[in-house]
Amino acid sequence: MSTIKVHDKVFTIYLSNADIQERVRTIAETINKDYQGKKPLFIAILNGSFMFAADLFKHLTIATEITFIKLASYKGMKSTGNVITSIGLDAELYGKDLIIIEDIVDTGKTLYNFLPKLKDHQPASLKIAALLHKPDATKFPLTLDYVGFSIPDKFVIGYGLDYDGMGRNLKEIYQVV
Ligand code: IMP
Numbered sequence: 001m002s003t004i005k006v007h008d009k010v011f012t013i014y015l016s017n018a019d020i021q022e023r024v025r026t027i028a029e030t031i032n033k034d035y036q037g038k039k040p041l042f043i044a045i046l047n048g049s050f051m052f053a054a055d056l057f058k059h060l061t062i063a064t065e066i067t068f069i070k071l072a073s074y075k076g077m078k079s080t081g082n083v084i085t086s087i088g089l090d091a092e093l094y095g096k097d098l099i100i101i102e103d104i105v106d107t108g109k110t111l112y113n114f115l116p117k118l119k120d121h122q123p124a125s126l127k128i129a130a131l132l133h134k135p136d137a138t139k140f141p142l143t144l145d146y147v148g149f150s151i152p153d154k155f156v157i158g159y160g161l162d163y164d165g166m167g168r169n170l171k172e173i174y175q176v177v
């Protein structure tokens with residue numbers, strides 16, 4: 001089906017599963033080359049990145065590890081900014097080559113606020129792999145090292161991404177009409 005309804009909104013198919021799989025495989029191959037002889041630790045950000053992380057990981061042939069975290073934002077003591085805390089980040093990060101796996105970078109706020117927390121642990125290196133990027137929506141300066149698809153500033157669901165909890169199980173990525 002090329003059109004679906006989730007809650008109150010209608011979505012049309014935007015990226016087929018074949019397109020996604022092909023792109024994810026290509027990213028994995030690039031990472032295999034870039035990290036030859038290293039042992040990167042992937043940090044997948046839940047919930048949205050679980051499918052991307054699983055498919056990407058299957059194509060990695062280097063020695064590698066993965067851990068999963070949740071990010072929760074709350075207003076800090078200062079009224080100025082949101083503080084991001086990570087849940088489940090119990091791996092030793094010092095001296096490690098870290099690669100963050102994110103489903104989508106929209107404004108960039110989540111990752112921008114989270115990166116300093118990771119850098120505090122003094123990893124050897126830190127890169128970001130995002131399946132989707134909305135460049136027109138990104139307001140926070142971030143360097144994305146691996147990007148699956150640059151997409152327009154329209155809401156998308158599927159392949160792990162949700163609209164109010166629904167749609168994560170779709171094999172394709174759908175765009176709101
Ligand atoms: P950011 O902090 O604005 O970059 O966005 C952070 C999070 O918002 C992403 O990790 C997603 O979980 C969610 N998000 C942003 N855009 C979309 C979308 O189009 N569909 C589903 N979730 C989205």
Ligand code: MG
Pocket residue numbers: 045046047048049103104
């Ligand atoms: Mg997310």
